[in-house]
Amino acid sequence: MGATREEVVKVICQDYGNDRSRLLDIARDVREQLGCVDSPAVDCIAEVLSIPRVEIESLVSFYSFLYSEPQGQVQIRICNDVPDMMKGADRIASELEEELGIQVGETTPDGKFSLEYASCIGLSDQAPSALVNDLMVPRLGAGTARRGVQILKERGELKELDKLLIRDYGDGNNAHDLVRSACSNNIRKAGEVILAEMRRGAGLEKALAMSPVEVIREIKTSRLRGRGGAGFPTGMKWEFTRAADGDRRYLVCNADEGEPGTFKDRVILTERPDLLFEGMTIGGYAIGAEDGLVYLRAEYAYLREFLEHALAKRRELGLLGENVCGKEGFHFDIRIQMGAGAYICGEETALISSCEGLRGDPKNRPPFPAQHGYLGKPTSVNNVETLCCVARILQRGSGWFSAIGSPGSTGTKLLSISGDCMRPGVYEVPFGIRLSEVFAMCDAQDPMAAQVGGPSGKMVGEADFDRTICFDDLATGGSLMVFGRDRDVLEIASQFMQFFVHESCGYCTPCRVGNVLLKERLDKILGGHGQPTDLEYLQRLGESIKMASRCGLGQTSPNPVLSTLESFRSAYEERIRDADDVEESGFDLQSALSTAQTLTGRKSVHFED
Amino acid sequence: MGKPRVATTSLCGCFGCHMSLLDIDERILSLVELVDFDRSPINDIKELSGPVDIGLVEGGCANEENVKVLQEFREHCRVLISVGDCAINGGIPAMRNMVPLRECFREAFLDGPTVVNPAGKIPDDEEIPLLLDRVYPCHEVVKVEYHLPGCPPSADTLWEALNALLEGRSLELPYELIKYD
Numbered sequence: 001m002g003a004t005r006e007e008v009v010k011v012i013c014q015d016y017g018n019d020r021s022r023l024l025d026i027a028r029d030v031r032e033q034l035g036c037v038d039s040p041a042v043d044c045i046a047e048v049l050s051i052p053r054v055e056i057e058s059l060v061s062f063y064s065f066l067y068s069e070p071q072g073q074v075q076i077r078i079c080n081d082v083p084d085m086m087k088g089a090d091r092i093a094s095e096l097e098e099e100l101g102i103q104v105g106e107t108t109p110d111g112k113f114s115l116e117y118a119s120c121i122g123l124s125d126q127a128p129s130a131l132v133n134d135l136m137v138p139r140l141g142a143g144t145a146r147r148g149v150q151i152l153k154e155r156g157e158l159k160e161l162d163k164l165l166i167r168d169y170g171d172g173n174n175a176h177d178l179v180r181s182a183c184s185n186n187i188r189k190a191g192e193v194i195l196a197e198m199r200r201g202a203g204l205e206k207a208l209a210m211s212p213v214e215v216i217r218e219i220k221t222s223r224l225r226g227r228g229g230a231g232f233p234t235g236m237k238w239e240f241t242r243a244a245d246g247d248r249r250y251l252v253c254n255a256d257e258g259e260p261g262t263f264k265d266r267v268i269l270t271e272r273p274d275l276l277f278e279g280m281t282i283g284g285y286a287i288g289a290e291d292g293l294v295y296l297r298a299e300y301a302y303l304r305e306f307l308e309h310a311l312a313k314r315r316e317l318g319l320l321g322e323n324v325c326g327k328e329g330f331h332f333d334i335r336i337q338m339g340a341g342a343y344i345c346g347e348e349t350a351l352i353s354s355c356e357g358l359r360g361d362p363k364n365r366p367p368f369p370a371q372h373g374y375l376g377k378p379t380s381v382n383n384v385e386t387l388c389c390v391a392r393i394l395q396r397g398s399g400w401f402s403a404i405g406s407p408g409s410t411g412t413k414l415l416s417i418s419g420d421c422m423r424p425g426v427y428e429v430p431f432g433i434r435l436s437e438v439f440a441m442c443d444a445q446d447p448m449a450a451q452v453g454g455p456s457g458k459m460v461g462e463a464d465f466d467r468t469i470c471f472d473d474l475a476t477g478g479s480l481m482v483f484g485r486d487r488d489v490l491e492i493a494s495q496f497m498q499f500f501v502h503e504s505c506g507y508c509t510p511c512r513v514g515n516v517l518l519k520e521r522l523d524k525i526l527g528g529h530g531q532p533t534d535l536e537y538l539q540r541l542g543e544s545i546k547m548a549s550r551c552g553l554g555q556t557s558p559n560p561v562l563s564t565l566e567s568f569r570s571a572y573e574e575r576i577r578d579a580d581d582v583e584e585s586g587f588d589l590q591s592a593l594s595t596a597q598t599l600t601g602r603k604s605v606h607f608e609d
Numbered sequence: 610m611g612k613p614r615v616a617t618t619s620l621c622g623c624f625g626c627h628m629s630l631l632d633i634d635e636r637i638l639s640l641v642e643l644v645d646f647d648r649s650p651i652n653d654i655k656e657l658s659g660p661v662d663i664g665l666v667e668g669g670c671a672n673e674e675n676v677k678v679l680q681e682f683r684e685h686c687r688v689l690i691s692v693g694d695c696a697i698n699g700g701i702p703a704m705r706n707m708v709p710l711r712e713c714f715r716e717a718f719l720d721g722p723t724v725v726n727p728a729g730k731i732p733d734d735e736e737i738p739l740l741l742d743r744v745y746p747c748h749e750v751v752k753v754e755y756h757l758p759g760c761p762p763s764a765d766t767l768w769e770a771l772n773a774l775l776e777g778r779s780l781e782l783p784y785e786l787i788k789y790d
């Protein structure tokens with residue numbers, strides 16, 4: 001006899017010290033062990049933690065990796081970001097729909113398979129790809145997905161999916177015993193900062209020989225700016241965090257990597273975990289934190305064991321734990337906090353909410369995390385790549401670092417390149433590189449456009465190909481998608497808008513509703529029903545959304561429309577109808593009537609034929 | 610030259626906008642001096658007789674008949690005005706847009722707590738116009754020149770708007786007429 005639901009929940013809650021702030025972990029474990037967090041399970045959790053049911057329900061309904069209803073034993077998530085759609089993700093979806101006899105969003109009656117779409121899972125350079133439970137399945141050729149499912153169907157036991165679905169492991173640590181993944185790193189160009197080798201402790205020892213204030217000064221002199229997107233000076237952020245009042249401080253690494261088309265953090269986590277942990281430890285020392293958190297996106301769960309192992313190794317070597325490296329009084333350790341599938345949790349205040357076991361809602365600012373962050377304490381949130389830069393700066397010196405790149409953007413940047421080019425993958429390049437040089441590097445032949453910085457970034461055309469990648473010109477957290485001549489920029493913009501519609505947390509009306517309206521109007525134009533006034537409507541609505549939204553998501557979500565209006569205006573104008581075309585409205589009577597016709601079993605009398 | 614012709618209709622509305630038009634009180638006598646009414650519930654003329662200068666439309670489109678009437682208005686009216694929030698936004702009827710049509714029918718005709726329908730059949734009489742999948746504001750179905758907001762727009766708003774249009778001057782509504790709380 002297995003344990004009852006109550007017992008399972010009790011043990012899980014106990015594992016987390018019956019701590020309400022660990023609700024996300026509790027819900028994740030319940031979902032894993034009981035299949036879903038259904039109503040009775042919610043009751044059990046509510047009782048053990050003495051919290052209202054609604055807090056649990058609202059959490060479960062928020063995250064796309066948590067479910068209130070049973071799902072298939074095998075959960076197939078097909079990545080539908082733009083590069084994946086360009087490589088036929090929809091074809092994979094119909095292949096699987098046919099093979100499984102269900103639609104996307106459904107579960108087979110035998111409870112074996114669920115099929116759904118996922119926003120970018122971080123494999124845009126090896127598209128089309130899917131996530132099968134925790135298993136990354138890249139490069140799905142025609143028929144491979146179907147064959148995979150057929151193999152699984154024949155098995156009674158659906159365990160050790162990797163043995164059934166994966167033939168070859170990827171390069172580097174993807175083949176490590178604790179990773180065993182088919183993902184490739186696709187490192188096309190390694191630079192000196194992130195992807196060079198480093199001895200464990202090389203940066204940390206130097207840091208610990210300085211005072212925390214000196215470490216911060218070193219980072220400030222390096223002029224390091226955050227790699228997660230916003231480009232805030234890291235030294236300044238640490239100074240604020242150190243200066244804020246609080247009995248505890250936290251250093252949080254943002255490994256949510258949700259911006260579609262970004263996958264460089266995955267490669268860092270696979271190949272340079274020690275560089276990251278070293279950077280975190282240095283950060284902890286600098287701001288006066290004893291606790292570090294890595295917020296790891298749920299899609300990267302397959303890396304967790306490997307990362308835990310790397311942490312354990314560092315503890316063994318005295319690089320984590322009490323009196324780090326023998327430095328009396330400096331204690332620091334790192335915990336991995338798993339996410340549960342939400343792009344918005346990459347936004348730092350939403351990320352903190354999520355770490356606190358809440359819905360991933362952004363918080364009002366001020367107060368900023370540096371004053372009032374995780375559990376109300378001063379907190380610094382830094383991107384994976386930023387923290388790696390920190391370790392390297394301490395190892396090699398701020399002078400060495402700031403000599404690389406451009407004056408306003410020092411150092412190197414990892415680019416995640418995908419789309420229409422011969423050599424997609426990860427490139428470590430100095431800041432200030434021209435877009436045209438990037439195209440040459442990744443062998444993009446005759447590109448028409450590039451999306452720099454993911455959907456929240458900018459779509460640029462030929463006129464901008466001489467511009468440079470840096471914070472003061474074309475900024476990017478890493479994502480760079482290349483589009484060839486036969487792509488339709490409006491179609492791409494519409495897919496990006498769909499992404500934001502899906503990922504908005506819903507708090508602000510301009511973001512929740514406005515993005516839907518933007519997409520509808522864009523689709524009207526795409527459908528050939530656009531009118532000249534629609535362009536002004538898009539422009540004004542887009543600007544309103546940016547102005548009236550609370551967090552970075554809403555403040556950037558109209559960019560796909562606004563930047564194509566700027567760079568590809570003719571693509572809109574070509575599809576716009578004459579203003580005097582009175583008949584034209586885009587109303588589709590047939591589709592508007594079809595449900596009622598089916599339900600009543602009769603035809604229209606007002607509109608014959 | 611004859612007087613300008615005006616037609617009015619109520620699609621999926623509550624006739625509140627028409628009631629508001631009647632609220633111009635004695636000014637209706639001046640109105641009759643100014644214009645001739647074509648099809649309108651006010652004179653109970655059921656069909657448009659020919660070209661019309663101004664069409665006033667109350668209510669959005671919830672069914673095929675609404676669409677038919679609106680298209681006829683579009684065809685015959687030089688200037689078409691969406692009057693009131695239902696015509697402009699769909700209004701109260703559009704609250705059903707949150708619920709798939711299939712579920713609306715199920716609740717109304719099959720499973721609702723007060724439904725008696727032993728045959729379990731959804732009415733299919735041709736007299737009952739087919740419902741659209743959702744309620745559409747008028748300008749999503751045909752081109753509309755002007756919107757007069759309000760639930761309903763007050764008599765003064767309607768009066769002002771008509772006069773401005775007839776006199777060919779731009780419409781200036783005082784704040785009180787377009788403030789709704």
Ligand SMILES: Cc1cc2nc3c(=O)[nH]c(=O)nc-3n(C[C@H](O)[C@H](O)[C@H](O)COP(=O)(O)O)c2cc1C
Nearest residue numbers: 226227228254257258346347348382383386552553
């Ligand atoms: C909607 C949204 C999503 C974000 N996603 C990420 C992300 O996945 N990874 C990341 O490092 N930063 C992300 N950011 C930026 C973070 O809010 C924050 O600025 C960053 O983690 C700070 O680290 P940095 O200074 O090292 O860049 C996101 C911001 C927004 C508004």
Ligand code: SF4
Nearest residue numbers: 505507508511551554
């Ligand atoms: S802007 Fe959008 S994502 Fe951000 S808080 Fe508002 S609704 Fe949520």
